[in-house]
Each structure stands twice: as C-alpha cells, then as structure tokens.
Amino acid sequence: MGKYFWHRVLQAIPVVIGTTFIIYALVFLLPGDPVKAMFRGKAANPAVEAQIRSQYNLDKPFIVQYLLFLWNALHLDFGMTFSQQSVIDTIGRAFPVTIKLALMAFVFEAVFGILLGILAGLHKGTWYDGVILVLSLLLISVPTFVTGYLLQYFVGVKWGLLPVTASAAATFNDLLMPAMVLGSVSMASIIRLSRSEIDTNKTADYVRTARAKGMSNYSVTVRHILRNSMIPVVTYLGQDIGALMGGAMITERIFNIQGVGNLTYQAILRGEAPLVVSVVTILVLIFVVCNLLVDLLYAALDPRIRY
C-alpha cells in the first residue's frame, strides 16, 4: 500500500512537467504579441517595451522561457501578472471562489444524483423512473451554456428567485444557481450510473442468497444492493471533483463569477503564459490528488482491490 502510494506520487511529477510544458507551448503559439496587446495597439516606447519583454523573459527563446518559469516555480516564485500583481495573490483570490462553487456543485450532484438514481433503479419501469430517465437524458444532451442561460433568464431575470449574476463576495445565494448548472451534467451521469448499477445488482445471486437467509427487504436493499452499487458511483464522484474545478470556466463566464475559470480566460486572451500555466499546474495537481484519493477509496470500498 505504502509502496503504491509513493509510486503514484512520483508518477505525478512527469505528469505535472508534461502538462505545464504543453500549456506553456500552446499559449506561446497563440497568435499576437502579448506586449503589443498590453498597449492595446497604441505605439509604445521601444525602451519600455524592451524592459517589459525582459522582465517577463519574453525576449528569450521559448524553451528558455519555459525552463526559467519551471525553475522559479520550483522556488515557489510564480512571478507577476501583466498588471503587476503577484500571480500567487491573484490565484489566491480566485481559487476560494471556484472551490466553493465546485463543492456546492459536488454536493448538489451527489445528493440528487444518487437519490434520483436509487429511486429509479429500485423501481425500474414505474412512471417516475421514466421521468427521471428523460430528465437525465435532457441534462446530458443539452450543453451547460444553454441550461445556464435558460436558468439565468427564468429563475434570475423573470421570476427573480435568485441573483442573476454573482457579486464579488460570491455568497451561497450567489452561487446556488451556478452550482446547479455546473453539477447538472454530472448529476445526470450519476443518475444513470447508479440506476444501472442498482438494476444489475438487484438480480445478483448474492442478493437472492441474502433474501433466502430471511433478511428483510430493507436490509437486503441497504446492505447488499446499495452497498455494492455505490462503489462505481463513489469513484465517479471522486474523479469529478477535478473536472468540476476545471469545468467551471463556462459557468463562471455566464454568471460573471470572479473565479479561476474567469481568470484563466482573461489570461489566455492576454497571452499571459505564466499565469495560465500556474493555474493549470494547480488544477493538474488537484486532479492527480483526487485520482489518487479515488483509487485509495476504491480499495477501501472494494476488498477485492489490493495494491
């Protein structure tokens, strides 16, 4: 187990280096000159321009730029943004908002996804199973920005039940609707996953054996059907945490939330490679950690899995 853990941690190193390199290269290859963009097309003093270029290492070849970034990052020095703020501070302001949003979306999709999935799976073929199934299909097939704008219009603008956009404080109320939008697609997948798992396990031989013991329907359902059905659902949920953080970009744009997604979007527009790569590095780390936790959790849930 310990060996496996360290093996996985070491594995994360090439993953982080690889992804940062790719992202850095992609941002570098973006058309347009970031320094020229800073001056919004106005002619700038060549001396100032050169100074900015050297401050951000933009005058050096790509590979040197990247290695310098990596070297500084190793010393936890992520540099300054183009607007002369520390990258760490900028990210530090945006991340809590996104984490809050992602966690709310996570709770939303976990609670409703599992509840509706169990309801549909245990009572397959009933009318509410049909309704739940159609709902999940709808949520999976309609893109987030459509559900987002629709919800924003009806719930926010027309009925005025929840704020239309988020304030800078990003309160619970502000984030409620965005969280539902963000979690909706995963919720639909969880509904389908738990429904099909329960439906398969319902007819498993060991469930029949449990019934033959004389156990009540409730005990059989909880201890044998649900316990076994939740293993893949829990692993799916774990992997989804990372996806939610990264996937918040569209939702944050719709509801004007000052989170990581918005920040990255702006940084890409400005061609600000160090900021983009710093954000992505953190997201990659979150991904790696979540995946490791999921694998460890999987082993805890299913005794057949041993590392």
Added chain:
Amino acid sequence: MSKKTDTPEDLATLSAEEYKGWSNYHPSDEDNYNQRNQPVRPLLEVKDLSVDFTDANGKPIHAVHKAGFTMYPGQWVAIVGESGSGKSTTAMSILNLLPGTGHITGGSIKLDGEELVGKSQKDYDKLRGRRIGLVPQDPMSNLNPVWRIGTQVEESLKANHMDIAREKRNEFSKALEHAEVRLRNADDELFIGHQDWDDLIRTTLEALASAHVPDVKKVMHHLRHSWVIGSTTRWSVAQDLIVAGLDDDTAWRVAKQHVTGSDMKDRVAGLLDEAGLPDAATRARQYPYEFSGGMRQRALIAIGLAARPDLLIADEPTSALDVTVQKRILDHLQGLTDSLGTSVLFITHDLGLAAERAQYIVVMYHGHVVESGPSLEVLQHPEHPYTKRLVKAAPSLASQRMISAYQHGDANADRFIEHHQRSSEEVAKSKNIITVEHLTKLFNLPHKKEKFKAVDDVSFSIKRGTTLAIVGESGSGKSTVANMVLHLLKPDKGKVIYEGKDTSTFDKKQMLDFRRHVQPVFQNPYGSLDPMYSIYRSIAEPLEIHKIGDNKSRLARVKELLDMVELPESVMNRHPNELSGGQRQRIAIARAMALNPDVIIADEAVSALDVLVQDEVLRLLNDLQAQRGLSYLFITHDLAVVRQIADDVVVMEHGQLVERGTTDEIFEHPQKQYTKDLLDAIPGGKLKLGLDL
C-alpha cells in the same frame, strides 16, 4: 406422470414402519417411531404447481406444469433433470425467489400443512432461513464480494433472531431424540464460548487426572479436537466426559460450570467449522475472494443451515466443484443434516449423485414431473422413456468404453472386423503421434519471489488413432499441459514431439502446418465462438487462414462439416447465441475438423453440457475417431467420461504425473491413493442402475 408417483394422501396414511421402508433413519430412531406409531405428516407437499415466465412480448412461457411431490421430515429428495427442465424453478418457487418475471400460476405448496402460495413478502421473510434454508448453485457468485464471510453468516443469524448462545432443535430432531430431549433443559443446549475454553480444558484435565482415567493425554487430544467453540453444546460436553470415564455428577458439574454460552463471533466460527472449514475463526474474517470454490460452498452451507431450518433446498450445490471436493462436501452436508434432522431437497442433473444421496427421486422434463419414486427403484427400473434415456446416457453408470456406431448395430460386420483388426494392428505398430517429454511450466506469483510450478516434469505419448485422457482436479495443471501441446504456451523445460519432430524447432511455415494438423476444442462453447461471426464464418475461418479452396469449395466444405456433426445446413447463417450449448460444441468440433486434423485436443470439451447432450457429443467424437483415425488428447476432471472415451489415462495432481496406464488398468487396479480417491468420488459409481435396459 408415472403410476409410481404416490399421491400425498397415500403417503400421509403410511404408517411409520412402511415409511421407514424407503427412508434411512438411524437405527436408534426407529423405536421412537414405533412407540408413537402414528402416521408421519409430510414436511413439504407440492401439488399441481405451475410456474410461468413472461417473455418480452408479454406472452407466458410455461416453465413448470402441474408438478407435484411430497417430502417427509429427515428425508433427502432429489429433483433430477437437464437444464431447462424446471427443476430449479420448482425449488425456487418454494422460497418465492423466482427470478425475473417468474410467477406461480396455480397449485399449492404446503410446508408442514401450511399453504405457502399467496403469502405476503413479510411472511416469506419469516419463513426463509428459519424454516427453509438455501444452498445455492454457484459458489462464486452467491457470496457478496464486499462483506467478510463471517459477516454474511452473521446476517443469517440476526435476520432470524437466533439465540447465538444455544442450539436450536427443530421438531423432527426433537422427535428423533425423544427420550433424551425430555431430560434436557434449555441450558443444556448452551454452546462453549471463547471465554470458557481455557478453564474447560484445564478443569477437564484435572477431573480426568483425579478420576485416574488411563491415557489422559490421548483423551485430551481427542476432546480438544472434537469440541468446537460456538458449536459443541454443554450436553455433548457432558456426554463426552462421561464416555471418557468421569462419573455423571462430575461430568455435569464440569460442563455446567465451564460451558456458559457463546457470543456472535464464537457462533459464526462454530457454524463455519460445522460446515467443514478449518481454522474457522480466522476464515470468518476473510473476504470471499480469498476463498476457493469449495471453501465458499462450505460457507454457503453454513449460511443455509445457520438458522436450523426444517428444510434445506440445495440447488446443484456441488456442480461447480471437483468430484473429490464434491464428495467431501456432500458427505459433510449429509452428516450435518442427519444430526440436525433437516430434510434436503436436492436439485441435480447428475443421476448417479441423486441415486447415491437421495431416498426419493423426482424426474423432471420440460416442466413436467415425468416419474418419481424411491430412487433406486426409479433408476434401476425406469419406466418413462425420458428417464430411460437419462439412465442410459449417465456417464457415471457406464462400465466400459463406448463402441463406435460403426462397430455395432447395422454396420457391415466384415467392415467392422476389418476396421477393428486394422486399427489394432496400426496401434501396435505405429509410432506415437505426439510425445511430450519432461514438460515443465513455471508461473510468476504476485508479490512472491519463488515461482509456481504449474506443470512439473510431465511425460506421456499419444498413440496414433487412440484417445489419451488427462484427468485431475482443477489446479492440477492439466489445461496448462494442453496449452503447451498446442503451442499456445511456451514450456520452461521439456519438449513436444509431433510426428517425430521437436515442435520447438519449427519455423513459421512448419508451425502453420502443425497448427493445421493439431486442432483444439475448448470447454466453453459460449466463449470459444465469436458472437459476431455467423456459423459459416466461424467454420470457414480456418480454411481462409490456411488459404484452402475458393469461396465455392469452402461453402461445400462447411456443408459437409455440418453434415458430419449432424447439424442441418440451415444453421450456417445463424449466430452462436441462437444455438444451444450442445449445438455450439458441435460447431466447435466442426471448426476443428475443417482442416482435416490428425489430432484434436479437447479441453473439458463436454463438461459444460447436460448428460444427454454430453453423451451425444461423446458419441460424435468417437464416431469421428473410428472413421478418420483421429487421435485425441482429452482433458477432463470427469473420470466417468474418461471411462467412456479413453484408451489410455494420465492422472495429474499438483502439476505432477501421478499415474498412467490403460483405462482398464487405471479403473480396475489403480495403484496410487490419489487415483483411488478420484475413482471413489465418482457419484453413484458403485450402484448398478438401469437393470432392465
């Protein structure tokens, strides 16, 4: 239905003495019954039971049609039939655990005179476990993989609110121990608890020593091993001490003082120990994946008997296991149910097993009970045509090698003699078609340095035109040998010699030629045919690979092959899922025959098939051998099949060759204990059945 079927009324009015005629009670029990001399009440009465399933279009499929039989307390009744005969469906409807759309459409099921059909789910919850237990068929899928074995036994005790400190006796076992039971009070049924053990052993030792019992060490050794925490009662401890030489008062004083009742853990371990699991307390903490099939089946037996039911339904409890394991488990189950007074409804497809274990037998065919009666009578003098076929086909009852269709009946007598002479001369003269020398195969074990010897220095030869069988239990390495002969696995040591040439020296072209002449037929006809391929494509594929003929000649060849395996041409355009298991195995044989091979390596080729189908496929293989002079390497765990088809036998155990000889030598004069055990485990092997056939 046969006229032999007793109506429940007839049986209900039987006196105990008549009843005893076909039931095997302990001699000591007879007195109780004679004393009371009252009619025995049936434990289970199934009458005109009909069960339907509903297909996708809502049409009913009749699975069981007006089936009926009666069981008496303490009896073993076997329901015999092939798959799809409705035997499992009948059994499951007693527990109201029919799968999918199955439902009872008519008839009655009475347990102890109480009607079960139409009871609510809640009522069934009370009935299951406590009154009717189940030992299911497949030990691999019937335990929940995520719970510890002990937890799953515990569930059974908790669901039925069992008193874990005391043994529960059912009515029948009380009746059996009529006189004694009156003397016993509830505390005499207390189990030894873990807290009792040390004191009990110490006090026993002291008591035995002070009573000057001779050979105290030996007695103590015996007691230590026969007493089990959570399973042995105060009463039996006292009895054991009295037998050991203590006077009644001392024995009871020790027992009363030091047998004070078990807790849940003790009881769970006790139950697992009763079911024959060694080191039960440790085993209870393990998960199902850490158990072998046989161990899992023992755990399932412990679960089925945990709440001391009056009736145990055992649905093919050992079909998935090796014969020797099967024998051990069934012997154990029989001892256990006898001592608990549990009746067993035993579902099996194996006639020999039914004849050996059950006093009463019910034969089912296509949802009907076609014949029933005392088992020996039914199997020695079968009346219904289906039962006759079944008895004829049962491999365990065959006493000699099959004779090919060519060699008996209307076949030309001269030709038969000619064939026979020629073939026997050929056998004597010809060299061996395949010889393996010192084959050894090592496998890596996870997390371990040392390697596992799957096959250890095995040598044998297949004579041209004959059948060599490799027998052994699962894990004996017999399939690994087959895979090495087929060159699907590379041996670590030793060589395979085909037609005098070492196969390891073959280049690509020679290897292709070797593959053409040595063809496999695998165990699972469901898995060995590509479900996406039509039957034509499956059979024609080897012809394409070896670039033989054009489309037209291939079509002709496929037709010819289908004719050879006695299937209609029309199956060509169908897919494997549309065919039965027997038909699929015929297709697999046709595919193997497509390239006109010299050798066929059949790895458990008939194990997955029903008796009648198995018989047909064996006959087909035998006829093909007689017609074409094929040589077979037959891998099987089933000695009864070996008897029917093999000329020579190699017995393997733990990767090593234990014994080899001609089939007659092995069956008549086995030299090694392991071979004797294997032969001994053939169910019904010693019974003479089908006397009129």
